[in-house]
Amino acid sequence: MNSLSKLNTAVLTALILLAAAWWGRSALSDSDTLGEVEIHQIPGTRKTGKPAKAVLQSSGSLKLSVTEAGRPVFCRVNVVGVDGNYYEPVDNPLAPWSLSRLGNRQGKGPFRYYGWFFYCDGQCEVVVPAGATRIEVWKGFEYRPVVVKTEVAVGQPTAVDVPLKRTVDLAAEGWYSGDTHIHLDRRSEEEDQRALDLLAAEDIRFGHILCMNDTRTYRPVMDQQIWHQLNGIGKESVRRRGAYQISSGQEYRCGTFGHICLIGGSRLVDADGLKTDPNNWPPFGMVADELHGLGGFAFHAHGGYSKEIYIDFAQRATNGVELLQFAEYRGISLEGWYHILNAGYHFPAVGASDYPYCRALGDCRTYVHLSAAPTFENWNAAAAAGRSFFTTGPLLQVTVNDKRPGDTLALPDGEQELSVRVRMQSLLSPVDEIQIIVGGEIISRKQLEEAQRTDPVDWTDTLKVQDSTWVAVRAFSKSASSRDDSEAHTNPVYVSLGQRPVRNEASILWLLDKVEERIAFQRSREFPQREQVLNYFQASDDALRKLLKSTD
CATH class of the missing domain: 2.60.40.2190 (Immunoglobulin-like)
Incomplete structure (x- = not known):
């Protein structure tokens, strides 16, 4: 260089x-x-x-x-x-x-x-x-x-x-906190120790420390990145002190496709090598494919900015979306995420802070449930499987017929009764309402008052379903000035009746509109790889239209 x-x-x-x-x-x-x-x-x-x-x-x-x-x-x-x-x-x-x-x-x-x-x-x-x-x-x-x-x-x-005394010990029940989007320099042992100090202060068990590129250019070398990670990438970079661990990854960024967090890979992605123009080629799905070969997982950052995320999910090219950030559901928002789930895709969401470009370190984070050892490999894989909830503070444990988020509940065909158990406590800020969401619709809600807003809540409700669907739970409240504050949402428990897939025609049509908007945008641009990008985007349109035919 x-x-x-x-x-x-x-x-x-x-x-x-x-x-x-x-x-x-x-x-x-x-x-x-x-x-x-x-x-x-x-x-x-x-x-x-x-x-x-x-x-x-x-x-x-x-x-x-x-x-x-x-x-x-x-x-x-x-x-x-x-x-x-x-x-x-x-x-x-x-x-x-x-x-x-x-x-x-x-x-x-x-x-x-x-x-x-x-x-x-x-x-x-x-x-x-x-x-x-x-x-x-x-x-x-x-x-x-x-x-x-x-x-x-x-x-x-x-x-x-x-x-101080830990009020709630979620790790004792298999839940481990993590932030998949932190920017800090790791250029020395001293900086590694400072990063571990900060994670310990905020009680974040797993911290993904990311470099990032200028959105106008990309070179697959560390000295061309911002927030240098000089102690390796992925498994090689893991440092642990007590209950807290850090690992380095990257945020791959551009203006046309969005930003994407690449975690767990063994090195920086090559993309298109030294000639990479991240705004033109390759699209994120191909970057993610390279990352998967390096042992990593790709989550669209900032809710995908409602850009290429609508292309990649349809081809199952990326692993999920960083949805909760700044105490709001960004980019595709809950509406877009619910439509993706209603189309039958398992597309997990996470919460992450984007420190220091946020209010505070770890102000949004993800709790992953592990049945194996608490390592980065296991945490990343469980996050990509949706075995988690994401939160700005409320601690939200949910089961549906004893199945946790990310699990599939297989039941016979015909009307079935589900038992949804919610355990919630919010120590930092009060929660006003808990919602049970089925297939994107609020089916049941519990209003909290006085001590319930911060004390432990244990609520069980029953509901009936007649077709394959998904079930998730949200807990939230606004601040005194009606601004975003307490937010928590689980990933879904998938409910399969008679092994039938989830297929919602209205959601597929909604998603097709989004895909066609992205195709029209790329068609309006002039750049060398235009036809290649359009072919890649068209494959997503084709995949959704194939799903649409299956709803006939």
Whole structure:
């Protein structure tokens, strides 16, 4: 790689990092400002503080220790002074990832209280104004947040110990959290340890750390990527510390087809080699085919941006879709995903944060159920099989006649009764409603009130079906200003009656319209591989029309 190319890549990386930081500082409309108030306003108060530094003459020091079973643990912390502002440790290796420096993408959910947090290893010293001081501690979705108040005297150290205890242990029941879309540099052992620190602080068991290309060009070499992964790709790159693991992959990006997350492969994909123009050739389905040969799985990022995803699913070329992000269902949205499922495709969804281009690390994540050892190979395969739920916080365990998401429930022909059991708890933000969804329709709903909104809920309902279908469950609520906050959705349990496939004519016709829109778009462009791309896209149209005939 020549020095000019290296310079261009370095400049682009710097600009992207600057943009990520700027999202937390740019001007907002009045409506957006109200949403940002929810992020930084202490619940139950009118205080909307800012990051600040204490004046030494009128301050004291807070010596904080956050422990679990007597040992310091990585966590996320707010220290709020008597003035309502937020204070950080002077010396903190994790300071670059505090909310005032990275993440905090304005206008994006989840819209809930975050304050102006910092990460720490469980022990830190913070200089704060003398007076009443509030300490808030979080650690992922399975710990109930803890709030401690203390008085800090001028010129005096004040020691505070905050014990944490896991409230819900989903790993004990075979459920393991993961984020399939994180951007961090992995150029050294030190950076690997920082990544593991951050995963531990947010209690993310499996972290996929992705490089990415400029959307205008692609070269299958790491020094042409943004967010360098220099410790290998896939299995070679796995590092583990205690319960937390990281592995490197890539986000392959372009403007015409969308973005796609490639995880688990043994190296960067070649695509079309050094002559690759990602906006023209090859299409994502062919990139995914190469990845599958490397042992990996391909998930359309950002809900597929409603682009080539409509082509690839029809040929079963890709493994699924990153649907829940920013606490919203992006791209194809729930509507498009439900239509794909109604056409008879097993096309799993995941939730992922896209850190740091989001509100906070792991604010959307996926819980996968494993019956084998908790390794990346097993986690990735289970995610691609849909053995999961995805969430911004609500912990959602569902069975249908004792079958979990991703399973097929085979029953005889004729009307059948299904027993749907839902266990849910949301420790970070309340849930207002749980819905049972059958074939894309809400069949049953449970409204939650008062303590039910955050305490454990165990709800069983029965329903009858007369044809093959799928069953999933959603739990959600809006924020105080009616913005996206609590969201969780399971992948389907597939119900097969008499071995008949799921075939919904209206959904297939809806999907055909989307495919034809994508074909028309490619036909309107002039580029060297136009006919090859059109042939590939036409194969999806043909596949759906064949399905449509089977509904006659």
